[in-house]
Each structure stands twice: as structure tokens, then as C-alpha cells.
Amino acid sequence: MTSVSRINRLTPYMFLAPAVVLLVVALLYPIGYMIYASFLDWRPSQYIGEAEFVGLRNYINLWNDEAFRESFGVTLKFAAVVVTLEMFIGVGLALLLDRNLRGMAALRTIFILPMMIAPIVVGLMWRYMYHPTVGIFNRTLKDWGFEPIPWLSDGTWSFVAVIIADVWQWTPFIFILSLAALQSLPQSALEAAEIDGATDWQKVWHIKLPLMMPVLIVALLLRLIDAFKVLEVILVMTNGGPGLSTEILSLRIYRTAQEFQELGVAAAMSNYLLILLIILTTIMFLYNKGAENRAERLRAAAQEA
Amino acid sequence: MFFEFSFEPVVCVGSVKGVTAAPDDWEDTLPTIRLEQVEKSYGAVRVLPPLDLTMDDGEFTVLVGPSGCGKSTTLRILAGLEDLSGGEVYFDEKPIGHLPPKQRDLAMVFQDYALYPHMNIARNMSFALRLKRAPASEIDEKVKRVANMLNIGHLLDRKPAELSGGQRQRVAMGRALVRDASTFLFDEPLSNLDAKLRAKMRTELAEMRDTLDKNMIYVTHDQIEAMTLGDRIVVMSEGLIQQQGTPEELFKTPVNRFVAGFIGSPTMNFLDGTIITEKSKTFVQGEGFKIALPAATARILESHASRDVTLGIRPSSFTTKPAKSDATIDLRLVVSEYLGAQSTLVTRCGDSDILVEHESASPVKSGGMLTFGIRTNEIMVFDKTTGLRL
Structure with a gap:
């Protein structure tokens, strides 16, 4: 009797064990490793056990490191600009294309193609297009008699260039999510609004956008998290330059580890980024949880009514 | 029972000029609604062959028939939610087939209530008035009056999701009443309610029919609703009007087997x-x-x-x-x-x-x-x- 009940009690844990082991090996161990590494002065040529323990020095030094702070600023600026643009364009396009016209299905498929391309390829593609002499932009400008633009050799223009590439690749993500949200809106509520005298614009403002908001907030947070981690496109296009103008944090981390060979410092940088991402993810979970609780409360109230 | 008090001055009569959607020539009389050779096709599929129908002003007209008979399509064409494939709709002598819903001076109650999920009940009911930028004091007063009449005055701060089916139904009704339009369209408004509540709301609607001087056009598949509510019943099947007349005429002198079989329980x-x-x-x-x-x-x-x-x-x-x-x-x-x-x-x-x-x-x-x-x-x-x- 006792042994049977003990087995029963243990059964769920036995089923969970493989997943837990996998999680520990694949996630917790590397993260722990990285946290430990961030307290070391560690070169790639050394075995980790031989590296000198320096406590919080890496973190403190970074705090005072101009290049790191600038890189942090570039990352914030980059994320803010691309996500804002992607939200406006993506939602706008979805609002425009949310109708059953001929050929719309094909158009929607074409719209989401950029998302399917590997980031490194996107980077290469845009680098060719931004080429100072043979790239399509400058070539066209020249044919039309305009001055060429120093796309990747001027600090401001290169920041613009990487933003255009990211917006091109990720606006479709906002677009599909918005379109899905729009198409699941209660049609009769929109018809009721029409009968109530709402113009198309008033329907968007008073009905569609408020009802899409839960999806939009999650989409925004997902995009923000992604924008903070972007690496390959910029690595290939500008490698952070010219100067530090496009050196976002993940690129700085990559270069610190690969070029400057300071693994401990790179690990400390990663942890700063990790903290930022944890904050964003937590906001998203809290928001979802809050939405669930609200829905639950409303259901309960309806039961009572 | 929400009509046991004196109802007359409440909903529609006491409208403030300038707030009603009605153009000047409609202000005092209700329009006679006329459908002339109205038809509807989706591509090659014809859902409504050319149809003629006249609804006198102040009449409670019920369109009844089995599902797929074209009654809802007819109502939605009247509302302006569906484009005409042919023919014309007249309010009095004015062709309105090309006008958007908001220029037709009508209110509608939907089968699934179609409340705005993100607005509380007060804002749901006042949406049309707010779009028209009616003064806040007037909006407030109208909403309260109609809400009290419908016994939903205590629910004004709630969201639709917090209400029972019956309460949502009343809100949908209230949202239409606040509008103070000349014509009310009902698209199977009771079919999502349980049997007991449906019977109760039917009675209340019948009282409303007697107290409100409005054009009412009501679509249902339930012949009991048709018989109890309609001044005039239009029986439809396969897009065709089989017969129209008073409930008694339809019951006593049906023109064909379909009507005879459809009316009566x-x-x-x-x-x-x-x-x-x-x-x-x-x-x-x-x-x-x-x-x-x-x-x-x-x-x-x-x-x-x-x-x-x-x-x-x-x-x-x-x-x-x-x-x-x-x-x-x-x-x-x-x-x-x-x-x-x-x-x-x-x-x-x-x-x-x-x-x-x-x-x-x-x-x-x-x-x-x-x-x-x-x-x-x-x-x-x-x-x-x-x-x-x-």
C-alpha cells in the first residue's frame, strides 16, 4: 500500500525529470557558466580554471567605459526607432489590406517573404544594394542626376541604412499579427458601429485599434526583445561602423570576445543585456497574466449576472 | 417587466432637435419603406431574386422563413450592410440604395448583440451620440433614461463580458433605442436566449411595439415570434415572398402548402x-x-x-x-x-x-x-x- 502510494506520488516527477534535465543542461548550465565567466579576467587561450577571479571589476569597468555606454545608447536608439516604424507601417498596412480583394492572398504571402530570409543573407543583400558605386540606390541616384549617398561610410547614413534593412525584414511580422487580429475581430460589432454612424476612420480608432491592442502590445514587446538582440544583419553590413555609429550591444559583445579576446568582459556585457531582456520579458508575462485575470474576472461576473 | 411605467414620452418622442439623424423631411413622419426589384448575388450565386416589398410607416413587419430564405439578406440590404446587386430601396420616394448605413436613419439589433467588447455599457449605448458630438449632459440623460426603462440602469459601468445573455440583449436593445431613429431593424434578436427568457423578451417587445411609434422590421425563423409580434408578416422561402398579410390572414388563408406548414404550432x-x-x-x-x-x-x-x-x-x-x-x-x-x-x-x-x-x-x-x-x-x-x- 505504502510503496504504491509513494510511486503514485513520484510519478509526475519521474515524467518531468527528462525535461528538467534537458532544461538544466541546455539553459541553466550555460547561463551559470556565463555568470561565472563574467567575474573572471579570461582569455580564449586559457582554460577557464586558470583565469583570474576579479569579482565585479568587469561590471564596474563597463559602467565607466565610454564605448560600452555609447553602444548601449545606439542599441536603445536602434530598438526604439525600428520598433516604432515597424509598428506604424505594419499596423497601417494591415488596416489597408484587411479586405477581400482579388490577389490579396498572393500579396499577403509576398509581404511575409522577408521574414523567411536568413538574417545574414539579408545583411549581404542590403550591403550590395548600398554599394557606393554599383549598388542599386546610388546607381539610380546617379542615373537621375543626383549626388550619391554615403550609405555605409557616414555615421548617420549607416544608422539609417541598418534601420531600413531591419524595418524591411521585420515589418511583415507586425503585419501578419495585426492582420490576424483584425480578421478575428467580431464582424457584427464593426457593422453595429457602421449603423451607429462611424466613418471608416472612426471604426479604426474607436473599435479596431482598441480591440487589437492586446495583440499589438505582445507584438511590440516581442519585437523590442528581438531588436535588442539583432546581430548578423549589422555585422555583415557595417560591422558596427563607421566609428561606433551602428555598434549595437550584441555586436560589441561579439567583438569584445572575438577581436579583443576579453571573454570575461563580454560575459559581463551579456549579463547587462540579459537583465534588460528579462525586464522586457517580465513585462510581457505580467501583461498576459493581467489580461488573463481580467478575462477570468469578467467571466465570473457574467456567471453571477 | 420594463414597460409597466408610463412609457410614452420616454424614448423617441422627447428627442432633442439636431441630435436625431433624421434629415429635415423625415422629422415628423416615418418613412414608408419600399423595396423595388431588389436583388443580391455573390458572384454567380444568386441569394435573392428580384423582390418587391412595401412596409407602411409605423408598421411592425416581420420577415419570417427557414434559414437561407433570404430574410436576413433583405434586412441587411435595408440596413446598408450589403450592397445591392440590382433594384432600389426607397424611403418614401427617396432612393437610398447607394447611401451608407449612417445616412439611413436606422437602428439595428443584432442576433449576437454586437456590443463593443471594450466599452462599458454606458459607452456602448452612447456610441452613436458621441460620434455625433451630442452634448455630454444630453447623452448622459438619454442613456440613463433608456437604461432605467430596460432595467439595466445598475449595469452601466460594466463591460459586456460581465453581463448575462439576457442583459446583453437588453443593452443591444437600449443602444438602438438611444439612437432615436425612425426605423428599427431586428435581426433574430431573441434566438440566442433560452426559451423562458425568449418568451419574456417577446412579450416586452410586443409592449414596445404598441408604445413606440416607429417602423420596425423584424427578422426571425420562429413563427411564434412572427405571429405574436407582427402587424404584418412576410413569409419567405428560397428568396421569394410566399405570402404577406396579417397573422390571421396567414393562418386562415395561406396561399400555399409552404405557408400553411410554416405558420401555426x-x-x-x-x-x-x-x-x-x-x-x-x-x-x-x-x-x-x-x-x-x-x-x-x-x-x-x-x-x-x-x-x-x-x-x-x-x-x-x-x-x-x-x-x-x-x-x-x-x-x-x-x-x-x-x-x-x-x-x-x-x-x-x-x-x-x-x-x-x-x-x-x-x-x-x-x-x-x-x-x-x-x-x-x-x-x-x-x-x-x-x-x-x-
Whole structure:
């Protein structure tokens, strides 16, 4: 009797064990490793056990490191600009294309193609297009008699260039999510609004956008998290330059580890980024949880009514 | 009951000028609504063949028919939610077929209520007025008045999701009433409610019909709603108007088998047979029955001798314990549905199920043959092929 009940009690844990082991090996161990590494002065040529323990020095030094702070600023600026643009364009396009016209299905498929391309390829593609002499932009400008633009050799223009590439690749993500949200809106509520005298614009403002908001907030947070981690496109296009103008944090981390060979410092940088991402993810979970609780409360109230 | 107080000045009459959607020429009178050769197709699929229909001002018109008969499409065309494929809609003499809904001066109650999920009840009800930028004090006053009338005054701060089905239904009604439009459209407004609530709301709607001087057009598939609410009923099937008239006209003089079978509860029984004449009396004979028709009916049928017909006999036209005569029928009792004050007997004659309303104090035992008399003057005779009443 006792042994049977003990087995029963243990059964769920036995089923969970493989997943837990996998999680520990694949996630917790590397993260722990990285946290430990961030307290070391560690070169790639050394075995980790031989590296000198320096406590919080890496973190403190970074705090005072101009290049790191600038890189942090570039990352914030980059994320803010691309996500804002992607939200406006993506939602706008979805609002425009949310109708059953001929050929719309094909158009929607074409719209989401950029998302399917590997980031490194996107980077290469845009680098060719931004080429100072043979790239399509400058070539066209020249044919039309305009001055060429120093796309990747001027600090401001290169920041613009990487933003255009990211917006091109990720606006479709906002677009599909918005379109899905729009198409699941209660049609009769929109018809009721029409009968109530709402113009198309008033329907968007008073009905569609408020009802899409839960999806939009999650989409925004997902995009923000992604924008903070972007690496390959910029690595290939500008490698952070010219100067530090496009050196976002993940690129700085990559270069610190690969070029400057300071693994401990790179690990400390990663942890700063990790903290930022944890904050964003937590906001998203809290928001979802809050939405669930609200829905639950409303259901309960309806039961009572 | 929300109409037990004096209702007259409340909803529509006390409107403030400038807030109503009605253009000047509509202000004091309700429009007569006329559909002229209105038709609707989706690509090659025609859902509504050309249709003519006139609804007099102040009338409560019910469009009734089985699902897919075109009644909802007709209503949505009236509302402006569907484009016309042909024909024109007139409010009085003004063609409105090309106008968007908001220029048609109408309010609508949807089957699924179509409340705005993110707005509380007060904002749901006031949406139209807010779009029109009515003064806040007036919006507030109208919403409160209508909400109190509908017994939802205590729910104004809630979201639709916090309400029961019946309460949401009232909010939908309230949102239409606040609008103060000339014409109210109802698209199966009660079909999502449970039976008891539906009956209650039906009664309240009937009271509303009597107190509100408005055009009301009501779509339903439920003939009981049609009969109890309509000043005039339009029976539709397969996009065609089968018959229109008062509830009594439809019940007593249906033009064809479809209308006869659709109107009335329990539904009319149909028996196929042939007209025969024996000894100068006219009978209809079929599998398991031979019924003599009264002289008046027989005269109408004179020219149809030996024709195949369908007899229509309402469940209420049977009498029990008759003397054996040529106006009786033998039916095998299959099931007796005891309802208390009366029973509905499900019987069989040949292959046909025959419903019989049986007023009795006690349940009837199933099984065995029973003989019923028929009030033959209530029998209707239809052409078997065309379904038209002879």
C-alpha cells in the first residue's frame, strides 16, 4: 500500500525529470557558466580554471567605459526607432489590406517573404544594394542626376541604412499579427458601429485599434526583445561602423570576445543585456497574466449576472 | 417587466432637435419603406431574386422563413450592410440604395448583440451620440433614461463580458433605442436566449411595439415570434415572398402548402390523396383514409375531379370520440406528448406522421388505433404538384 502510494506520488516527477534535465543542461548550465565567466579576467587561450577571479571589476569597468555606454545608447536608439516604424507601417498596412480583394492572398504571402530570409543573407543583400558605386540606390541616384549617398561610410547614413534593412525584414511580422487580429475581430460589432454612424476612420480608432491592442502590445514587446538582440544583419553590413555609429550591444559583445579576446568582459556585457531582456520579458508575462485575470474576472461576473 | 411605467414620452418622442439623424423631411413622419426589384448575388450565386416589398410607416413587419430564405439578406440590404446587386430601396420616394448605413436613419439589433467588447455599457449605448458630438449632459440623460426603462440602469459601468445573455440583449436593445431613429431593424434578436427568457423578451417587445411609434422590421425563423409580434408578416422561402398579410390572414388563408406548414404550432398535417366523387359527394381518398369534404369546399374543387391533392389538417381540427361517419379518420397512436392542459398525440396514417391536439385531463396511453373526427370545414386542399391552395 505504502510503496504504491509513494510511486503514485513520484510519478509526475519521474515524467518531468527528462525535461528538467534537458532544461538544466541546455539553459541553466550555460547561463551559470556565463555568470561565472563574467567575474573572471579570461582569455580564449586559457582554460577557464586558470583565469583570474576579479569579482565585479568587469561590471564596474563597463559602467565607466565610454564605448560600452555609447553602444548601449545606439542599441536603445536602434530598438526604439525600428520598433516604432515597424509598428506604424505594419499596423497601417494591415488596416489597408484587411479586405477581400482579388490577389490579396498572393500579396499577403509576398509581404511575409522577408521574414523567411536568413538574417545574414539579408545583411549581404542590403550591403550590395548600398554599394557606393554599383549598388542599386546610388546607381539610380546617379542615373537621375543626383549626388550619391554615403550609405555605409557616414555615421548617420549607416544608422539609417541598418534601420531600413531591419524595418524591411521585420515589418511583415507586425503585419501578419495585426492582420490576424483584425480578421478575428467580431464582424457584427464593426457593422453595429457602421449603423451607429462611424466613418471608416472612426471604426479604426474607436473599435479596431482598441480591440487589437492586446495583440499589438505582445507584438511590440516581442519585437523590442528581438531588436535588442539583432546581430548578423549589422555585422555583415557595417560591422558596427563607421566609428561606433551602428555598434549595437550584441555586436560589441561579439567583438569584445572575438577581436579583443576579453571573454570575461563580454560575459559581463551579456549579463547587462540579459537583465534588460528579462525586464522586457517580465513585462510581457505580467501583461498576459493581467489580461488573463481580467478575462477570468469578467467571466465570473457574467456567471453571477 | 420594463414597460409597466408610463412609457410614452420616454424614448423617441422627447428627442432633442439636431441630435436625431433624421434629415429635415423625415422629422415628423416615418418613412414608408419600399423595396423595388431588389436583388443580391455573390458572384454567380444568386441569394435573392428580384423582390418587391412595401412596409407602411409605423408598421411592425416581420420577415419570417427557414434559414437561407433570404430574410436576413433583405434586412441587411435595408440596413446598408450589403450592397445591392440590382433594384432600389426607397424611403418614401427617396432612393437610398447607394447611401451608407449612417445616412439611413436606422437602428439595428443584432442576433449576437454586437456590443463593443471594450466599452462599458454606458459607452456602448452612447456610441452613436458621441460620434455625433451630442452634448455630454444630453447623452448622459438619454442613456440613463433608456437604461432605467430596460432595467439595466445598475449595469452601466460594466463591460459586456460581465453581463448575462439576457442583459446583453437588453443593452443591444437600449443602444438602438438611444439612437432615436425612425426605423428599427431586428435581426433574430431573441434566438440566442433560452426559451423562458425568449418568451419574456417577446412579450416586452410586443409592449414596445404598441408604445413606440416607429417602423420596425423584424427578422426571425420562429413563427411564434412572427405571429405574436407582427402587424404584418412576410413569409419567405428560397428568396421569394410566399405570402404577406396579417397573422390571421396567414393562418386562415395561406396561399400555399409552404405557408400553411410554416405558420401555426404544432404544424399542419399533410395527407396526399385523390379527389373522388361518389353519390354526388366529394371525397379525398388516400392511403388509410377517405374523408368527405363539406359542400363549400367541394364546389371549389368541382373542376379538379380525380386530381392528386394534398389535404392540410391543423392539429387543432381533430375531435375525439366521434360517431363513425365519413368525416372520421383512423390513426395509430405512436407517442403521446402530455403537456398538462392538453396533449399532442403523434399518430400515423399510412406513412405520414399526424399530430393531433388532444384536450384531456389525463395522459393518453400509447399504442393502438384511435378514431378521430375532423372539422372538415377547417380542412385545406392543396394542389399536390404546385402546392398552391385550391
